Amino acid sequence: MVDIWEGLSAAFWLIVQFDTELWEISLRSLRVTLTALVIASVIAIPLGTYLAVQRFRYRRFTISLINALMGLPPVVVGLVVYILLSRSGPFGVLNLLFTPTAMIIAQVIIITPVIASIAHQSMRELWAEYHDLLISLNTSKWQRITTLVRDGRRNLLTAALAGFGRAIGEVGAIMIVGGNIDHVTRVLTTAIALETGKGDFALALGLGFVLIGLAIVVNLAIHTLSRTEREGQW
Amino acid sequence: MKRLLTAVTLLLWAQTASADEMRMAVTTSFDNSGLADVLLPAIKADVDLDVRLLVVGTGQALRLGEAGDVDAVLVHSKAAEEKFVAEGHGTHRREIMYNDFVFVGPNADPAEIAGATSAADAVQRIEGVKASFVSRGDDSGTHKAEKKIWAGAGLDSAAFGDWYRPVGAGMGAALNTAAGMNAYILADRASWLNFGNKADLALLYSGDPALFNQYALLPVNPDKNANIRNDLAMKLEGWLTSPRAAELINGYKINGQPLFVFNATP
Numbered sequence: 177m178v179d180i181w182e183g184l185s186a187a188f189w190l191i192v193q194f195d196t197e198l199w200e201i202s203l204r205s206l207r208v209t210l211t212a213l214v215i216a217s218v219i220a221i222p223l224g225t226y227l228a229v230q231r232f233r234y235r236r237f238t239i240s241l242i243n244a245l246m247g248l249p250p251v252v253v254g255l256v257v258y259i260l261l262s263r264s265g266p267f268g269v270l271n272l273l274f275t276p277t278a279m280i281i282a283q284v285i286i287i288t289p290v291i292a293s294i295a296h297q298s299m300r301e302l303w304a305e306y307h308d309l310l311i312s313l314n315t316s317k318w319q320r321i322t323t324l325v326r327d328g329r330r331n332l333l334t335a336a337l338a339g340f341g342r343a344i345g346e347v348g349a350i351m352i353v354g355g356n357i358d359h360v361t362r363v364l365t366t367a368i369a370l371e372t373g374k375g376d377f378a379l380a381l382g383l384g385f386v387l388i389g390l391a392i393v394v395n396l397a398i399h400t401l402s403r404t405e406r407e408g409q410w
Numbered sequence: 411m412k413r414l415l416t417a418v419t420l421l422l423w424a425q426t427a428s429a430d431e432m433r434m435a436v437t438t439s440f441d442n443s444g445l446a447d448v449l450l451p452a453i454k455a456d457v458d459l460d461v462r463l464l465v466v467g468t469g470q471a472l473r474l475g476e477a478g479d480v481d482a483v484l485v486h487s488k489a490a491e492e493k494f495v496a497e498g499h500g501t502h503r504r505e506i507m508y509n510d511f512v513f514v515g516p517n518a519d520p521a522e523i524a525g526a527t528s529a530a531d532a533v534q535r536i537e538g539v540k541a542s543f544v545s546r547g548d549d550s551g552t553h554k555a556e557k558k559i560w561a562g563a564g565l566d567s568a569a570f571g572d573w574y575r576p577v578g579a580g581m582g583a584a585l586n587t588a589a590g591m592n593a594y595i596l597a598d599r600a601s602w603l604n605f606g607n608k609a610d611l612a613l614l615y616s617g618d619p620a621l622f623n624q625y626a627l628l629p630v631n632p633d634k635n636a637n638i639r640n641d642l643a644m645k646l647e648g649w650l651t652s653p654r655a656a657e658l659i660n661g662y663k664i665n666g667q668p669l670f671v672f673n674a675t676p
Contacts, residue, residue: 263634265477273479358462373442374582375605376607
């Protein structure tokens, strides 16, 4: 129990003293995860919506597959991305291993199925409501998808935030492909793993509380910026 | 929604790499010792070289070198290093310095290894009372050294019962486990001295020459791919074997105890 209080006070002092290293790794955490989130959302939201409005032969199989991929073990994703990006691997010439870009790639792979799956789920319900109207208006497939995305944006925001949550706390994959290099690829989660390894539980917990705080701030910021929970809007 | 997108775009700025930098895979024990924090700024100041450290176990470090993903490897497992060079993955092996391994265990010392006469005697005493023993179990340099000590004492660690716990983790994580189980463990002196969660553990036995731990630098073979900076690895080797490095390495102390002995031959 003592450790937890020490962790809280460590977090407090780190923030109060405006620790430059803490800011550096926190900003890097944010940058990597938000970039991954944007890329994954661009892929996953249209994909999830498309799966809701379109009927095709292997639809059921595709949906089950995406649902199953939500549980991808990050360490395995990290290892596969490592092998692909290694200088002795197929994409070695790009020289991306142990860079923030490699970490973004791994996170995109991990969170795209999460966002697509949740997006599909909510779009399916919305589609059931809009189906007759959109069909009778003789809309094109593209118009149907854009209408659903626009009207279901609050649900899609939830899907994206679920993806954000999975990515910001992820350590297994980015440890392997990023390498936890000081000043280059060290982020909050890998720093926590490092400090735990050194037996400095107070600092590790302190960083953990900073990470939780960061996630809360980002969620609040996104809700404020997109003006949810306001009168007249749902 | 527009404001949200603008905010996100503002956060995503480009990342550019700087000039002379190389990557070196090092063992967790080297990084945990804190010596890197002394050497890296000095290297930057003396020869204007940014060394990026990838902190992994010896097994993974050699694997990264084999794949050509790093420019040099600094590890401590002679047999594996010689195999690495013999297979053509490294250009050569240059000994830099050594530290030593220590036996750490519960203060009560049920196996009485504090009075052991040698490292082999110490492990025989632990095996004799079947006291809990945490092994790294991750094919790292420390794990290999530990297996060698068991073998030297005529014992087969693969056949041990429940009291022998290979955890498959780094030095720090293994020490955390040992602290939690109040078990014996073999650790490098530097990691032990720097370790923050000592609980009821204490340093019980050290000093046998069999426990010396030689670190060597292995520049990765530049024929593997065009991105390997062998020139920088050679520059680093030149610095690491210089009198300036000797002074910093021999002068590095934790709680007044010297940790490393510089032994590179010019």
